[in-house]
Amino acid sequence: MSTPEPKSPTHLINRLGRLWPYFGRPYGAWLMAFGGTVVMSLTEPLIPALLQPLLDKGFQQGALNVWLIPLALILLFGTRGLAGFSAQLALAKITNGGLLILRKAMFDKLLDARLALFRQQSSSALANTIVYEVQTGAVLLVNALTTLTRDSLTLVALVAYLLYLNWKLSLIITVLFPAVAFVMRTLSKRLYRLTKDSQDATDELAYVVEENVLAHRDIRLQSAQASQSRRFSQLGEAMKRLSMKSTAASAAMTPLTQILAAFALSAVISVALAQSAGNATSVGSFAAFVTAMLMLVAPIKHLSELASPITRGLAAMERGLDLITQTPSESGGTFSKPRALGRLRFTQASVIYPESNTPALDQFNLEVQAGETIALVGASGSGKTTLVNLLPRFVELSSGSIELDGQELSSWDLQALRLQFAIVSQHVLMLNDSIAANVALGQETDRQRVAQCLQAASLGGLMAELPQGMDTIVGHNAMQLSGGQRQRLAIARALYKNAPVLILDEATSALDSESERAVQLALENLMQDRTTLVIAHRLSTVQHANRIVVLDAGQIIETGSHLELLQLDGLYARLYRLGLHDGEDPAPAL
Secondary structure (H helix, E strand, O other): OOOOOOOOHHHHHHHHHOOHHHHOOOHHHHHHHHHHHHHHHHOOOHHHHHHHHHHHHHHHOOOOOOOHHHHHHHHHHHHHHHHHHHHHHHHHHHHHHHHHHHHHHHHHHHHHEOOHHHHHOOHHHHHHHHHHHHHHHHHHHHHHHHHHHHHHHHHHHHHHHHHHHOHHHHHHHHOHHHHHHHHHHHHHHHHHHHHHHHHHHHHHHHHHHHHHHHOHHHHHHOOOHHHHHHHHHHHHHHHHHHHHHHHHHHHOHHHHHHHHHHHHHHHHHHHHHHHHHOOOOOHHHHHHHHHHHHHHHHHHHHHHOOHHHHHHHHHHHHHHHHHHHHOOEOOOOOEOOOOOOOOEEEEEEEEOOOOOOOOOEEEEEEEEOOOOEEEEEOOOOOOHHHHHHHOOOOOOOOEEEEEEOOEEHHHEOHHHHHOOEEEEEOOOOOOOOEHHHHHOOOOOOOHHHHHHHHHHOOOHHHHHHOOOHHHOEOOHHHOOOOHHHHHHHHHHHHHHHOOOEEEEEOOOOOOOHHHHHHHHHHHHHHHOOOEEEEEOOEHHHHOOOOEEEEEEOOEEEEEEOHHHHHHHOOHHHHHHHHOOOEOOEOOOEO
């Protein structure tokens, strides 16, 4: 997701305008922030303005009330302090409220984005954008825009006061502004490019960390710590170089601006001394002029430093905005029904993945009646998983059609379609929530039903052992549970969903023999009156299927019952003979 390089003030305003729907709503807060900023800016010239009567009338003539200046100072700084407090409070409300709206929009986009997004971007990059980058970007932008408003108004007020005091000296200062603008524009372009490169480098580094956290066992098993450390160091060095270049570009703005200001100050002092020789100016007015001019340095310095935070802030925020605006959502039809019968038809269904020229599924034809159990058997890569992923549209067809109850899947409302399927996979994923919440995921939690499903999935004993029972928090992906317990928890979730079509993808692969026998009965009960597709795991499930469909290279090469396929003595029989028998029950893994 790239963003264009800044080109002009109008272009910058247009880019900032993209943020208005998220940060522009609290009008009262904006009014308070702007009002406080204006008060602080316009009272800035009053500080040197109090200096002129103090020197001319107070010290030289003694004609000034002794309490007048002190009371004026207390009133001035009290007003400025109250204005600054109000502005900061209002800006905090704007920033935090806008971030909440923006993050919610980004997260909602993740929930309905096309699955291609998750193949294009790593989870660490997406999490970094939503959680950290927009936070950093919002803070940088709000602070930068506050500085821009406050210091621009302060600059105008001070320049107006300087013109009022001595317009000839003020003309010298005007030479400073175009020079500063040129420096800022030149360096900001380079800074923008470096910021984008730094963001990409940060994503790469985060991805390496994510990979090593997820694959920590394999890394240790392969003794790959040293190579991964070198990989991390190389990316870290690249990130360091980009950071140093960015810092150099940002840091160069301040000294260059200060040097230009020093030239202007030197010229002013020279002209002022010449004017004082001809009695054209008083001590008080000269002191007020020099003080006001020196006060110009701070806002000029701040304004000269704005290119860096605005550039970095916009780059960070636009990644989040691009996620919302440039990521296509999943699309579905309008057909919907509360509960399907479960009749499936595959017609010339083909799938070719973008990274492959070989079809994962090749003109596949199959009709499944409602309530029928179909076992899918084949070697790895034969198309079994692709086939079942087509049903909830986790994978899209390249050609052909699939129907559920006579309606093509593309015509179904996506949410209604996915409510018709329950999947128990070999890859179990649990949320860091209670056991009850994981079982009833996406539905209202009925504790009695949850308990029944847990009991049916042979987890009743575990619930009795846990201090908090079904309210126990399972932790990250339920890592405190064993693999078999996690798989049974997934079976309990499928039981709770009570969908008309059940997909079992190696559903008991992580169970030992004793646990498998306990769960097998629950699965058989679950499969009753449901259309069931079983990716073959152990033959105890396959043998009871109405039909066994044998796949090879994405096509059906054999179909029939267990005994019919053994008598056929084809691929199924060969896989059966190659399988490992488990005790008395011949149950090879296919």
